[in-house]
Amino acid sequence: MSQIDIGADQDRVDAFNTEHSVGSWVRYWTGTRQDPAKSGQTRTEAQLLSGHTPVVWVTGHGAP
Known part of the structure; x- marks a missing residue:
């Protein structure tokens, strides 16, 4: 299993x-x-979803 690099994702x-x-x-x-x-x-700033997956919400797609 690979280790998640939260620091790189936050960068x-x-x-x-x-x-x-x-x-x-x-x-x-x-x-x-x-x-x-x-x-x-x-629609939002980018953020870490559940502390490990970079996401940004886009108009017309996805939740919130």
């Missing part, structure tokens, strides 16, 4: 938030990156 979240404010247009994928990208606006 990615912080970098995303520095570059993209809430309401920014972003590309996202709901499957693999071989699938076509979709675009939408961020």
